[in-house]
Amino acid sequence: MVAISTGRMVRIEGDRSARARGLAVLLVGLLIAVSLASLGWGATDTSLSGVLRDLLSGRPISQQDSIVMLQIRLPRLVTGILVGAALAMSGAIMQGLFRNPLADPGLVGVSAGASLGAVAAIVLGGALPASMAAVFGWYLTPVAAFVGSWLCTILLYRIATRRGRTSVATMLLAGIALAAMIGAVTGIIIYKANDAQLRDLTFWGLGSLGGASWPKVTAAAPVILLALLAGPWLARGLNGLALGEAAAAHVGIRVQRVKNAAILTVAGAVGASVAISGGIGFVGIVVPHLLRLVSGPDHRWLLVNSGLLGASLLLLADMISRSVVAPAELPIGIITAVIGGPFFMWVLLRNRGVLDL
Amino acid sequence: MSVIAEDIRISLSGKEILHGVDFSAVAGELTAIVGPNGSGKTTLLRALTADIGYRGRIRLNGVDIARADIAALARMRAVLPQASSLSFPFTVAEIVRIGLEAQGQRDDNLIRQALQLVDLPGFSGRLYQELSGGEQQRVQLARVLCQVWQPVGPDGPRWLFLDEPVSSLDIGHQLTIMRLARDYARRGGGVIAVMHDLNLTAMFADRLCMMKQGAILAEGRPQTVLTDETLTAAYGCALRVNVVPQAGPWLLPQGAGA
Numbered sequence: 001m002v003a004i005s006t007g008r009m010v011r012i013e014g015d016r017s018a019r020a021r022g023l024a025v026l027l028v029g030l031l032i033a034v035s036l037a038s039l040g041w042g043a044t045d046t047s048l049s050g051v052l053r054d055l056l057s058g059r060p061i062s063q064q065d066s067i068v069m070l071q072i073r074l075p076r077l078v079t080g081i082l083v084g085a086a087l088a089m090s091g092a093i094m095q096g097l098f099r100n101p102l103a104d105p106g107l108v109g110v111s112a113g114a115s116l117g118a119v120a121a122i123v124l125g126g127a128l129p130a131s132m133a134a135v136f137g138w139y140l141t142p143v144a145a146f147v148g149s150w151l152c153t154i155l156l157y158r159i160a161t162r163r164g165r166t167s168v169a170t171m172l173l174a175g176i177a178l179a180a181m182i183g184a185v186t187g188i189i190i191y192k193a194n195d196a197q198l199r200d201l202t203f204w205g206l207g208s209l210g211g212a213s214w215p216k217v218t219a220a221a222p223v224i225l226l227a228l229l230a231g232p233w234l235a236r237g238l239n240g241l242a243l244g245e246a247a248a249a250h251v252g253i254r255v256q257r258v259k260n261a262a263i264l265t266v267a268g269a270v271g272a273s274v275a276i277s278g279g280i281g282f283v284g285i286v287v288p289h290l291l292r293l294v295s296g297p298d299h300r301w302l303l304v305n306s307g308l309l310g311a312s313l314l315l316l317a318d319m320i321s322r323s324v325v326a327p328a329e330l331p332i333g334i335i336t337a338v339i340g341g342p343f344f345m346w347v348l349l350r351n352r353g354v355l356d357l
Numbered sequence: 358m359s360v361i362a363e364d365i366r367i368s369l370s371g372k373e374i375l376h377g378v379d380f381s382a383v384a385g386e387l388t389a390i391v392g393p394n395g396s397g398k399t400t401l402l403r404a405l406t407a408d409i410g411y412r413g414r415i416r417l418n419g420v421d422i423a424r425a426d427i428a429a430l431a432r433m434r435a436v437l438p439q440a441s442s443l444s445f446p447f448t449v450a451e452i453v454r455i456g457l458e459a460q461g462q463r464d465d466n467l468i469r470q471a472l473q474l475v476d477l478p479g480f481s482g483r484l485y486q487e488l489s490g491g492e493q494q495r496v497q498l499a500r501v502l503c504q505v506w507q508p509v510g511p512d513g514p515r516w517l518f519l520d521e522p523v524s525s526l527d528i529g530h531q532l533t534i535m536r537l538a539r540d541y542a543r544r545g546g547g548v549i550a551v552m553h554d555l556n557l558t559a560m561f562a563d564r565l566c567m568m569k570q571g572a573i574l575a576e577g578r579p580q581t582v583l584t585d586e587t588l589t590a591a592y593g594c595a596l597r598v599n600v601v602p603q604a605g606p607w608l609l610p611q612g613a614g615a
Contacts (some may be wrong), residue, residue, distance in 0.1 A: 012465045014450030014482035099444045239455055242445055246408045247438055251459035251504060252431025297445035 017125060019258075020066060020301030024292060026310035032083070034312045038080065039073050041319050043327040044230055071214075079212040081311040082224045084276045086269035088310020089231045091284020092291075092302050094153075096238035097262045098160070098171060101347065105270040108156055108175030112182040114267075114274035117141075117148025119186050121275075123193045142220045146271030152178060153263045153341050207280035207333025209318050227269035228307055233303040235299035242297070280333045282340020283310050284324045289347055337356035358418045358513045359383045360549065365404055365413035369501045375400055375411070378572045381578065382564065383548035384514030387539050389558045391551075392568035393592050398575055399439070399520060401568065405549065406436045406518050407413055418513045431459045434516035435504035439524065443485055450481035450495050454538075456500035471499040476533050490525040498522065498534065508546025517541055519550040535561040559583055567591055 011018060040048030054061045061069075072073030087105070094103045094110075105111050121144035153213040156178060160171035240248035249256050273280070287310045291302055317335040324330055349351055367375040375397050382388035390398045406409040407422045407430070417433060429548065435456065443452075453468045471472045472480055475495040480488075485496060498519075505515035515538050519538065523531040531554070539561050542548045552558045558579065565582040567575040569591050575582045588596040601607060 012450050012468050013479075014448035015454075015465065016448065016451070033390055101444060236458065242443055242447065243452075243455065244438065244441055246403075246406075247436070247441060249408070249427060249433060250406060250436040252428035254427055292446060296451065297447055299453055306511050 012177065017301065018298040020295035020298065023291070024301065024305055024308065027305055029310065031090060031308055031312045032316075035077055035081070035313045038077050038315045039069070041322065042068065042073060043322070044068050047115055072212075073220075075214050075217050076209050076212040077315070078217050078221075079276060080209050080315045082217070082221060082316025083209070083280065084283060084311040085228055085274040085307035086273045086310075087226045087280060087283040088287035088306040088312070089303050090273075091227060091310075092270045092288035092306040093231060093234060093238065093262050094266050094284070095288060096241060096299055097157070097259060098169065098265075099242060099244075101292070102285070102344075104282070104285040105149070105266060106279065106284060107173060107344075108267065109178035109182060110152045110156070110270050111274055111279050111281070112144040112179040112186070114153025114271045115205070116147035116182045116186045116189075116277045117144035117271065119189050119203075120144055121149075122201065123189050123197055125241070127208065133171045138220050142223055142272045142275040144316060145275035146223060146268055148182075148209070149271040149274070150267030152182070152265065153267050157259070157263065183253065205278055206331035207278040207336070208321075208329070208331045209277055209314075210329055210331075212276070216276045220276045223268045224271040227265045227272075230261065230265045231303040231307070232300065234258060234265065235303055237305075238262070238299040257286065278331070280314070280336050282336045282344060283314060286340050286343050287313060289343075306321070358547075360415070360417050360516065360570040361545065362401075362403060362405060362415045363413055365401070365411050367400055367404060367409060367411045369400075375404070375570050377413070378571075378573055380405075380566060381399045382547060382549050384516070385542055385545055386510075386563035387548040387550065387561055388540045388549050388564045388566065389552045389562035391553070391555065391558055391569060392574070394603070396568040396570055396591075397571040399430065400571075402518060402520055402551050406434070414497045417516065417560070421480075428459075432510070432515075433505075434518060435501040436458075436518040437501045437520060437522055439520045440490070441497055445484050448481065449477070449483050449485055449488075449499075452485050452496055453481070453500045453503055455493065456503035459504045460506065462503070462506070467503050468499075470479070471506075472496075474502060474537055475499045476530060488595065491527065491530065494522070495530065495534070496527050498537075502537075505546070508541050508544040514545055514547050516549065519548065521551050521553060524553065531557060555583065555588075565594075 036048060044064070046065045051061060051069055054065070069140050070177055091104050094100050094105060097103070118141050121141040125140050156171065159174040190198065193201060215257065237248070237253050239253075240251050240253040241258065243251070245255050288302060288306050291305050291309060295301060295305070314332070314336075317332050319340070321330045321332045321335050360380075361567055362378065362380040365375055365378045365380070366373060378397070378401060380401065385508060390401060392398050400409070403409045403413060408416075417425070417430070420433075422430060449472070450468055452467075453471060457463070457467055468481060472478055475498050477492065477495055477499065478490070480496070488496065501517065505517060508515055517538065522538065523534050526534060535557055538548045538550060542563065554561070565577065565579050566573055567582050567587060574591050575587045583598050584599055588598065
């Protein structure tokens with residue numbers, strides 16, 4: 001690397017912030033391109049250019065086109081962006097919090113906690129008194145998923161961290177144990193479900209953007225947006241935490257506050273995402289890892305760029321899921337697992353020596 | 358301005374390991390904490406930097422550190438840890454900048470100057486994880502220096518707390534780092550260092566605090582603390598202190614063999 005002159009001052013070698021900034025611009029471009037492609041992609045012959053042409057020439061848009069665009073593809077696009085960004089950024093935050101590149105909400109049971117909350121809400125929600133159901137409405141599932149993932153993250157952190165040090169092995173193993181226990185409870189609830197609920201649950205469990213609708217988007221969007229906005233605010237704290245908890249406090253970081261905020265943010269983002277799209281794995285581990293290779297682990301850019309790349313990748317995966325068995329569609333969780341599984345294996349093998357597993 | 362610790366008691370897992378230690382250090386001096394393994398040196402330092410809970414009172418420049426704002430403390434003092442490993446591939450420049458930002462500074466030139474001071478010029482683009490232990494220790498020192506770059510700030514002297522700053526360094530770099538610490542004190546800052554090497558300590562420390570079994574055994578100027586009696590009592594083996602003659606050549610008889 002050569003020192004780059006920016007005119008005002010000479011950048012020091014090893015400062016990758018200019019590169020990360022450039023990457024952010026590229027990723028915004030990518031997200032716009034993928035979003036447009038996603039809007040024009042689907043089982044019907046409704047095309048984006050056709051709809052735009054109609055709009056520009058003042059021709060009335062056919063009812064079918066209008067429904068496909070506004071009621072099917074647009075909410076699906078928004079859901080994909082929100083969920084992809086939320087999962088990738090949560091992955092990056094969790095890795096920063098645990099000081100470990102292998103931490104991922106899907107791997108260590110946080111998503112399982114969210115699932116339990118969501119499943120409980122779907123199956124048992126009907127048993128709530130009508131007044132309570134009316135208050136929560138569409139929010140019941142996201143809120144329940146949030147509570148589930150929040151409790152899980154706190155529990156996991158408590159178990160895996162002793163005297164300010166987080167053990168990788170304990171974290172992964174505790175995650176497995178936690179996921180198994182939660183899975184059992186979820187299983188019992190599913191056992192109680194009726195046939196209609198069962199079908200919903202099965203498809204939802206594999207992860208899909210297929211059920212996207214405006215009511216669901218409006219229910220989950222506030223939580224996810226709040227988490228996405230909170231993320232970058234955590235960046236300096238997470239950078240400090242990379243030095244260890246004591247050293248972070250020495251450079252003036254309120255460690256406990258950062259940890260609490262990080263856990264809340266991850267729980268909110270993962271909970272709401274799982275509630276509307278089911279279990280979509282590996283986005284949180286693949287995206288931050290790729291970005292660290294390109295522009296380094298500085299969380300100020302890592303979190304933002306993770307959100308951008310995560311959104312684009314999930315939209316791409318969604319397009320694949322809609323086309324491989326068209327006109328039917330594959331659950332998107334299968335696509336991300338097919339890509340993410342081998343990737344995770346590669347990261348593991350590459351870091352075998354470093355991570356002291 | 359000074360660091361004053363009064364009646365510090367610390368218990369770990371129900372066992373008291375510091376028994377009412379009184380400690381003080383003044384700005385403008387390099388104060389070394391020495392003593393055998395397990396004597397409580399590092400524990401005392403961790404209390405002084407508010408890393409662990411303690412009974413007693415510690416004031417830094419007159420401020421009770423238990424009640425102080427953590428960001429305000431970070432502008433007043435920096436702490437060099439014993440060893441630090443990182444899980445993410447930060448570059449040297451990115452690590453040193455964390456210290457700079459704790460002071461609210463943005464001047465990248467300080468990063469270059471600090472790396473020069475710890476004898477790592479041209480290392481800013483290297484990955485921290487790929488450096489040797491001694492190089493990593495010096496990168497951390499550069500980070501710490503950036504955090505309290507000016508030995509005296511607008512509201513009093515600044516402090517360096519160093520936990521075995523030369524433990525993994527070769528003799529040349531040991532001297533470089535000790536000179537750097539002494540120079541920081543000469544320019545008005547305060548330096549408190551946990552040390553193992555008694556010869557280096559004798560060369561560079563202005564004041565010495567000798568610990569044994571969780572209490573202070575002796576305290577004062579190096580020549581008053583580093584005596585045959587104190588050292589023998591502290592380390593439990595017969596140690597002899599000698600002084601190089603002020604003038605003229607001198608010989609070490611051991612050089613001739615037995």
